[in-house]
Amino acid sequence: MSVDRERVLHDVGKYVARTAMNLPEGALVAPALAELMLRDVYGRGDEPRMSETFDALVGETDDPVLGECRDCLQEIDALEGDARAGDVDALTRIATLARSISERLKAWARA
Amino acid sequence: MRAVLLIAVASALGLSCTDPDDPARDSRAQWERAQKAWERGEAGAYGLWKDMDTDTSIGREAHRRLAQADPFYREGVELLREGDPDARLALARGVELAPMDPSLYLPLARACRDQGLSLRAAEYYTKFLTAFPEGRRADEARVELRRLDPQLAGVFESRTVLPRAPAAPGRSPWLLVLVGVLLGGVLTLTGQTVARFFRTRGVSLEKLVEGSPEFHPAIAYLVGSLRHELLKHRIGAAADAIRNTADEERLAFLRKRLYGGQPLVEAWEAHLLAFERALGHRVDLHRDRSFRRAGRAIRRIARLEEGIAGGSPRALRELARSHTTLMELDRQLADLIGALIRTLVDATLLEEVAHEVRSEHSAGAVELETLAIEAPDERVVLDVFRVDLVLILKNILRNAILAVGEDPAPRHVRLDAVLELEPTGEETVRIRVHDSSSKELDPEILFDRRVDRGLGLVAAAVHRYGGTIDVEPAEAPFEKRVVIAFFRTFDGDDV
Amino acid sequence: MSASAWSSETGIIPLVSRPALLVIEDGHEYEEFAQAFLGERYEVRAAHSAEEALAALEVQMPEALLVDLRFERAAVSDLIGDIDGTARRRFAGDTHRAIRHLKEQQGTLVLGALRDAGCDAPAVFVHDFPPRRLANLRRLYGKVRAVPAFDARAIAAAFEEPEQ
Numbered sequence: 001m002s003v004d005r006e007r008v009l010h011d012v013g014k015y016v017a018r019t020a021m022n023l024p025e026g027a028l029v030a031p032a033l034a035e036l037m038l039r040d041v042y043g044r045g046d047e048p049r050m051s052e053t054f055d056a057l058v059g060e061t062d063d064p065v066l067g068e069c070r071d072c073l074q075e076i077d078a079l080e081g082d083a084r085a086g087d088v089d090a091l092t093r094i095a096t097l098a099r100s101i102s103e104r105l106k107a108w109a110r111a
Numbered sequence: 112m113r114a115v116l117l118i119a120v121a122s123a124l125g126l127s128c129t130d131p132d133d134p135a136r137d138s139r140a141q142w143e144r145a146q147k148a149w150e151r152g153e154a155g156a157y158g159l160w161k162d163m164d165t166d167t168s169i170g171r172e173a174h175r176r177l178a179q180a181d182p183f184y185r186e187g188v189e190l191l192r193e194g195d196p197d198a199r200l201a202l203a204r205g206v207e208l209a210p211m212d213p214s215l216y217l218p219l220a221r222a223c224r225d226q227g228l229s230l231r232a233a234e235y236y237t238k239f240l241t242a243f244p245e246g247r248r249a250d251e252a253r254v255e256l257r258r259l260d261p262q263l264a265g266v267f268e269s270r271t272v273l274p275r276a277p278a279a280p281g282r283s284p285w286l287l288v289l290v291g292v293l294l295g296g297v298l299t300l301t302g303q304t305v306a307r308f309f310r311t312r313g314v315s316l317e318k319l320v321e322g323s324p325e326f327h328p329a330i331a332y333l334v335g336s337l338r339h340e341l342l343k344h345r346i347g348a349a350a351d352a353i354r355n356t357a358d359e360e361r362l363a364f365l366r367k368r369l370y371g372g373q374p375l376v377e378a379w380e381a382h383l384l385a386f387e388r389a390l391g392h393r394v395d396l397h398r399d400r401s402f403r404r405a406g407r408a409i410r411r412i413a414r415l416e417e418g419i420a421g422g423s424p425r426a427l428r429e430l431a432r433s434h435t436t437l438m439e440l441d442r443q444l445a446d447l448i449g450a451l452i453r454t455l456v457d458a459t460l461l462e463e464v465a466h467e468v469r470s471e472h473s474a475g476a477v478e479l480e481t482l483a484i485e486a487p488d489e490r491v492v493l494d495v496f497r498v499d500l501v502l503i504l505k506n507i508l509r510n511a512i513l514a515v516g517e518d519p520a521p522r523h524v525r526l527d528a529v530l531e532l533e534p535t536g537e538e539t540v541r542i543r544v545h546d547s548s549s550k551e552l553d554p555e556i557l558f559d560r561r562v563d564r565g566l567g568l569v570a571a572a573v574h575r576y577g578g579t580i581d582v583e584p585a586e587a588p589f590e591k592r593v594v595i596a597f598f599r600t601f602d603g604d605d606v
Numbered sequence: 607m608s609a610s611a612w613s614s615e616t617g618i619i620p621l622v623s624r625p626a627l628l629v630i631e632d633g634h635e636y637e638e639f640a641q642a643f644l645g646e647r648y649e650v651r652a653a654h655s656a657e658e659a660l661a662a663l664e665v666q667m668p669e670a671l672l673v674d675l676r677f678e679r680a681a682v683s684d685l686i687g688d689i690d691g692t693a694r695r696r697f698a699g700d701t702h703r704a705i706r707h708l709k710e711q712q713g714t715l716v717l718g719a720l721r722d723a724g725c726d727a728p729a730v731f732v733h734d735f736p737p738r739r740l741a742n743l744r745r746l747y748g749k750v751r752a753v754p755a756f757d758a759r760a761i762a763a764a765f766e767e768p769e770q
Contacts, residue, residue: 010676014732015635018756022643036642064348534718535711536743539696579698596696601736
């Protein structure tokens with residue numbers, strides 16, 4: 001499967017860190033912003049979550065960068081319960097992972 | 112020289128030390144011949160593979176690989192026929208395994224033709240005719256080749272449709288056999304010498320890119336595979352781990368990337384062999400300093416396995432140095448490939464098209480009052496292989512010149528390129544061929560893919576690159592113009 | 607959630623009179639982002655098509671525009687742009703490809719419609735345009751800026767950027 005770089009960069013790279021990249025690093029995430037960030041990664045209502053969007057665009061891949069992004073998204077999915085319960089560590093970790101995905105995809109698109 | 116000749120003749124006569132009762136040795140020799148024939152791209156390679164004795168292990172392996180390759184080739188032909196870009200991948204998978212069944216050359220030639228790959232199509236028609244010079248399908252192939260491009264047909268037909276010499280009557284069959292065998296020996300030796308000569312005079316990849324745009328699509332594919340499969344996935348992916356070797360998890364990742372799966376040296380050599388198979392003697396990667404250095408780096412990394420497994424700082428330093436060398440090759444290849452598909456639409460390109468068409472017999476015979484050429488006054492780049500753009504424009508220009516040739520003078524033709532700004536901020540490059548022919552060109556003709564009429568094949572090639580082709584009225588002294596349009600590529604140098 | 611609620615939760619007191627920022631997009635992502643991170647500076651309003659954006663001008667002329675480029679979720683009936691003409695001129699008569707293209711570039715066309723309607727507010731796209739393309743958009747539509755990511759500071763700075 002050939003990957004549509006522009007779509008991956010746009011649909012995942014741009015939106016995954018929409019909130020996370022504006023949060024001060026290391027600081028507590030305000031509840032309203034946390035809710036917004038969780039929408040970025042888990043979708044809203046019946047919208048697909050970011051890991052699903054990523055899988056639909058990338059499919060099977062042996063590209064190492066995309067593989068790392070998938071790992072990050074899986075970790076984000078695994079943190080959902082804690083994050084929704086307001087766990088500070090989970091929220092901070094999600095913000096870090098989201099920023100990391102965005103950065104990795106930018107570098108991937110340039111390569 | 113005489114001694115060498117005698118050995119070759121003796122060998123050809125079967126007078127060497129081969130033990131006739133040693134089937135393993137025979138099959139090995141047969142296998143080597145079959146392999147060599149394939150590496151040289153010889154038409155008979157498939158037959159040699161097919162003739163391998165299935166009672167020997169080598170023979171079984173050859174037949175297994177032929178059987179494995181066949182579905183890839185068939186899938187590749189089918190995908191190409193549908194215009195699917197994955198065709199290259201399927202065909203490449205076949206090429207990795209075994210030669211192609213020559214009976215597939217004809218459907219492959221047709222698929223190439225339908226996709227506007229005229230040069231490639233002509234090559235496969237020729238190969239088909241070489242393998243099957245007689246019969247209904249050969250006749251069809253000959254007609255299609257002639258229709259494809261009279262010039263190309265001229266070039267290839269002389270080679271493919273050689274009249275057969277009548278058998279000399281009344282000679283002893285044994286004498287004929289002896290003469291044949293001797294001749295065969297001499298030809299084999301000469302062939303090998305010539306092949307070696309050509310192989311050693313191959314040019315560097317960079318030079319081949321500069322001088323042979325017709326190979327750009329193939330080079331782009333080969334370099335893309337090398338970069339993607341080896342330099343990116345195995346070497347490039349190790350970058351983080353090399354920088355952070357203290358981390359055990361990263362070290363394990365490193366070992367998996369570098370030493371898991373196909374051995375690095377084998378993978379590297381397989382890529383070099385793919386270059387040789389596809390480009391033959393035209394390229395000699397040993398002439399590229401970067402390839403030589405990269406080859407040494409690969410071998411060094413292969414030797415470091417134990418040291419890296421033990422976390423030896425010396426091995427890791429050595430690995431970092433080799434990694435840098437290989438990433439340097441990757442960057443150079445990226446620059447080379449990045450520029451390959453980018454074609455500059457300038458006066459040189461348009462003049463080359465006009466010059467080549469005017470050099471043809473029929474289009475060159477038409478007397479023109481004007482053949483005007485006007486290039487854009489700024490740097491304009493398209494993401495279309497130059498060889499394909501030239502082919503497309505030559506077809507359109509040839510059509511225009513032949514059409515005006517049917518009218519009385521004055522006859523005018525113009526080839527130009529203009530830019531249009533779109534409301535989205537994008538730009539469209541419109542390359543236009545104007546002519547003064549009174550003959551109407553129905554736009555329907557653009558979609559007619561029969562090769563003997565219309566511009567259907569040209570249209571297919573244009574569409575493959577996301578472009579369009581249209582006919583529109585033109586200002587006096589012209590009657591109409593054929594316009595091909597593509598989105599302009601913004602490559603960073605054109606603010 | 608209103609702009610003032612966002613502001614109080616993040617501990618920032620909203621300004622009494624803020625310039626109007628019109629967000630134009632096919633979903634809600636830009637609006638949510640603007641409310642959360644630009645709400646203290648701007649009165650954020652949203653439009654989801656050219657028609658809605660033009661209607662918003664009637665209510666209040668915005669002082670800044672935050673424009674999504676791709677309107678992939680928009681209904682075809684909400685798109686502006688000549689579908690048939692684009693198909694004929696650029697896509698060999700393929701209407702589907704023309705529609706996809708118009709969706710992918712819809713933001714620029716909506717901006718064009720707003721300029722035609724007299725709105726000359728600075729427009730920011732969250733997109734990494736090649737320099738030449740950005741220069742073209744400026745030739746066509748005046749004050750156009752581009753920021754490659756949802757970086758609130760960079761976007762706010764882009765609105766203030768002097769004309770080039």
